[in-house]
């Protein structure tokens with residue numbers, strides 16, 4: 001028994017899922033193919049929803065003041081992404097901090 005082909009096609013209007021068969025797959029084969037097509041569309045919806053969520057929260061936020069942590073390039077040209085900075089500061093200070101709060105915390109620590 002041959003399987004129906006399920007194909008994802010990107011179009012300006014959205015995503016199409018093509019189900020291609022020879023007509024010899026039988027109702028069971030069609031049901032299986034439709035199930036696969038639906039799963040594909042569901043994944044697409046999940047991915048899209050994830051993307052939109054990512055757009056909402058541009059970067060990691062400071063644990064102290066809530067400011068967005070900005071990427072930073074050092075004087076000698078080393079570039080740190082916001083995520084990298086958040087991780088490094090979390091390791092150093094126990095929580096992700098923005099540049100302002102790092103300066104403040106350093107002062108408080110006396111260094």
Ligand SMILES: [Zn+2]
Nearest residue numbers: 062065098101
């Ligand atoms: Zn802060």
